[in-house]
Amino acid sequence: MLYAILCYHDEAEVGSWPKEKDDAVLAKRALVTDKLAAKGRLGPVVRLMPTTAATTVRAGREPLVIDGPFAETKEQLLGFYIVDCASLAEAIEAAKGMVKDGGGAMEIRPLRLFRPGTTAGALAAESVAP
Amino acid sequence: MNDLGWIDAALTAARPQAVSALLRYFRDLDTAEEAFQEACLRALKTWPQNGPPRDPAAWLIMVGRNAALDEARRKKKQTELPEDDVLSDLDDAESALAERLDGAHYRDDILRLLFICCHPDLPAVQQIALALRIVSGLSVKEIARAFLVSESAMEQRITRAKRRVAAADVPFEAPGAPERAERLGAVAAMIYLLFNEGYSASGGSVQVRVPLCEEAIRLARLLLRLFPAEPEIMGLAALLLLQHARAKARLDGEGNIVLLEDQDRGLWDRELIAEGLALLEKALRHQRPGPYQVQAAIAGVHAHAAQPEDTDWAEIEQLYGALERHQPSPVVTLNRAVAVSKVRGPAAALAMIEPLAQPLAGYFHYFGVKGWLLKELGRADEARTAFDRAIALANTPAEAEQIRQHLDRLKEGAQRKSGRGSAHPAQS
Numbered sequence: 001m002l003y004a005i006l007c008y009h010d011e012a013e014v015g016s017w018p019k020e021k022d023d024a025v026l027a028k029r030a031l032v033t034d035k036l037a038a039k040g041r042l043g044p045v046v047r048l049m050p051t052t053a054a055t056t057v058r059a060g061r062e063p064l065v066i067d068g069p070f071a072e073t074k075e076q077l078l079g080f081y082i083v084d085c086a087s088l089a090e091a092i093e094a095a096k097g098m099v100k101d102g103g104g105a106m107e108i109r110p111l112r113l114f115r116p117g118t119t120a121g122a123l124a125a126e127s128v129a130p
Numbered sequence: 131m132n133d134l135g136w137i138d139a140a141l142t143a144a145r146p147q148a149v150s151a152l153l154r155y156f157r158d159l160d161t162a163e164e165a166f167q168e169a170c171l172r173a174l175k176t177w178p179q180n181g182p183p184r185d186p187a188a189w190l191i192m193v194g195r196n197a198a199l200d201e202a203r204r205k206k207k208q209t210e211l212p213e214d215d216v217l218s219d220l221d222d223a224e225s226a227l228a229e230r231l232d233g234a235h236y237r238d239d240i241l242r243l244l245f246i247c248c249h250p251d252l253p254a255v256q257q258i259a260l261a262l263r264i265v266s267g268l269s270v271k272e273i274a275r276a277f278l279v280s281e282s283a284m285e286q287r288i289t290r291a292k293r294r295v296a297a298a299d300v301p302f303e304a305p306g307a308p309e310r311a312e313r314l315g316a317v318a319a320m321i322y323l324l325f326n327e328g329y330s331a332s333g334g335s336v337q338v339r340v341p342l343c344e345e346a347i348r349l350a351r352l353l354l355r356l357f358p359a360e361p362e363i364m365g366l367a368a369l370l371l372l373q374h375a376r377a378k379a380r381l382d383g384e385g386n387i388v389l390l391e392d393q394d395r396g397l398w399d400r401e402l403i404a405e406g407l408a409l410l411e412k413a414l415r416h417q418r419p420g421p422y423q424v425q426a427a428i429a430g431v432h433a434h435a436a437q438p439e440d441t442d443w444a445e446i447e448q449l450y451g452a453l454e455r456h457q458p459s460p461v462v463t464l465n466r467a468v469a470v471s472k473v474r475g476p477a478a479a480l481a482m483i484e485p486l487a488q489p490l491a492g493y494f495h496y497f498g499v500k501g502w503l504l505k506e507l508g509r510a511d512e513a514r515t516a517f518d519r520a521i522a523l524a525n526t527p528a529e530a531e532q533i534r535q536h537l538d539r540l541k542e543g544a545q546r547k548s549g550r551g552s553a554h555p556a557q558s
Contacts, residue, residue, distance in 0.1 A: 010140075010143060010186075011355075012143040012144075012351075012352065012355070013136075013139050013140050013142075013143040013144075013186075014139075015143070015348060015351055016139045016142045016143045016348065017139050021135060021139070049404070049405050049408060050351060050405070051355070052351055052354040052355055052358065052364075052367065052409065053405055053408040053409055053412065055412060065415075066359075067358045067359040067364075067412060068358035068359070074184070074185055102136065103136045103140075103182065
């Protein structure tokens with residue numbers, strides 16, 4: 001089964017981390033994802049820009065374009081992992097490993113449809129190209 | 131949780147909201163700060179065992195408020211004061227639950243707290259110091275270190291600034307739309323000053339103070355979260371991100387300034403650039419341009435150029451023209467002249483800056499640019515005079531060193547015409 005592990009955290013708090021702390025959290029996350037990757041069970045990994053960079057298009061008679069994220073919540077969706085796990089229990093184990101450092105919460109959502117897409121890798125390069 | 135660093139980050143993140151709400155209750159900055167301190171102490175005691183509360187700011191506000199109330203009651207008993215303003219003020223305070231639900235309140239609370247620091251009577255440095263102390267929660271020692279003054283001198287400055295703003299009496303009612311816009315403008319300007327203080331230090335030997343830049347970006351993001359649809363706030367955040375993206379490339383190993391044209395663009399932080407450009411794009415969609423958006427757009431043009439030669443100087447000249455219309459100033463004209471020199475040559479640019487001689491008579495960059503233009507035109511003697519003047523006006527040793535390099539090149543390359551021209555000294 002494919003699962004999405006969605007990372008939620010208070011953006012203001014994560015934004016207050018010094019760079020070293022941010023790097024340290026990512027490094028510890030890599031310990032979890034590297035294991036999954038070695039077994040061929042890691043799909044796309046995405047880290048989102050802050051919600052201040054978000055724009056929302058809301059359905060209406062005329063679709064409405066709004067600055068900001070979809071929902072005003074205490075914790076924001078900061079990114080997600082796609083993992084291939086045999087069971088929910090296994091996905092929970094992975095998420096536990098991820099949430100150990102840095103706090104926040106991980107929401108596990110089984111995937112209904114998965115298309116790896118055509119931009120893999122290229123997207124990262126494109127978004128950072130000047 | 132194996133370290134307590136997360137508590138620090140949570141307290142820092144919750145601070146603006148918590149202190150500003152406590153300020154609304156107590157109407158006194160010192161009481162609000164003390165209440166917050168007490169709440170933090172209690173958080174350090176209980177959070178490691180119980181884990182973080184679901185809403186740390188609401189927790190801190192409630193605990194801080196109760197602690198300050200207890201303290202006031204205790205004092206009242208001890209001194210047997212007949213009346214206590216602080217207490218009577220609290221009787222009609224909202225419950226913690228209502229506080230949690232009322233996000234709109236926070237917005238004006240935090241804006242008020244930031245605005246209090248921007249009192250027009252306060253010199254820029256005091257505004258910044260006050261914001262760093264009250265809003266960001268930096269210690270006096272840290273602020274003193276950033277401004278390269280002694281701790282006691284900084285303590286004095288902050289105390290004086292606090293007294294000033296206490297007397298200013300910023301109203302506590304929810305502001306109307308015009309007041310809100312005015313406060314937002316003042317706060318944005320203060321954040322911009324804070325960034326500039328970090329970006330080009332006004333004195334001392336440290337040229338770039340990264341923590342000040344990072345704190346300015348944090349505050350700009352905070353402001354943008356509170357006002358997500360304000361294009362100028364998007365522009366401000368974009369501008370700071372795009373400028374800060376170059377931080378690593380701006381100084382060499384010896385701490386000397388590396389000019390924009392000579393920077394190793396591989397050292398530019400692509401993540402910050404991407405975020406800055408995303409915010410800029412969002413802002414421009416509103417079609418309500420302003421000075422921050424235009425400046426961000428200029429920084430964006432530089433960010434888009436993989437090589438200095440790829441820089442779209444015609445676009446930059448146009449943008450500086452737009453900036454002159456929004457915010458006429460000789461400094462902006464000076465910067466436009468640099469773009470003009472790239473598009474139409476140094477003679478045109480030199481003619482443009484002649485009228486600026488008087489208003490910019492004491493401005494380091496004016497003589498730097500003037501010397502550089504004269505040098506490009508082969509007028510070495512006049513260039514040397516301008517560079518000498520620039521050195522005399524330099525604010526930091528790094529600035530002086532930058533001009534000395536120009537003088538050296540002038541000496542060694544009097545005959546040799548450089549192919550692409552050398553870097554101009556205004557931008558780095």
